[in-house]
Amino acid sequence: DVKVTQSSRYLVKRTGEKVFLECVQDMDHENMFWYRQDPGLGLRLIYFSYDVKMKEKGDIPEGYSVSREKKERFSLILESASTNQTSMYLCATSPGQKTQYFGPGTRLLVL
């Protein structure tokens, strides 16, 4: 079974804080993705990576950055959290061009 884990299920941060969300997968998948999910908007792609040290912007990269130093780990960074970044954050992985497997999600609240 594919296992995708995220560092926290729930997180509360204050405006202006730096926030790190980590995603780890154990299936040696090349591709990793970060999405946010908001009511009425569906899943929107923030960043993705097809290889170590490689990153590409998705549809809504503003206010976020990512890091992929090891194949199994893909981190999402909010440099200075804002209230409009309150959301559910989902990490996903895929082997090549096949289906994506999602982690359990991190529900982030920015006060």
Added chain:
Amino acid sequence: GQNIDQPTEMTATEGAIVQINCTYQTSGFNGLFWYQQHAGEAPTFLSYNVLDGLEEKGRFSSFLSRSKGYSYLLLKELQMKDSASYLCAVRDQTGANNLFFGTGTRLTVIP
């Protein structure tokens, strides 16, 4: 760009059959996925269509017509545990082969 439409909510009776429709417009279609997402949980993969026709997998089937930009997910012998959101996602070659998600259809199964 991509445009994916699916109904926001549906209600059906336990034991019945329900069809969830998805229409899409995309410039580089390269496959359509259906995911199931229970409240507060991660999406899980249900089906994948890249060629026209019906794919059957147990109680769930998915149909694709590329010429019409149309897909549906058919759920038979509905069970209470099928109450969830169902996400339609399209892979687009012009979008780095990433997935683009609809906003999801929330299905409620009633006794």
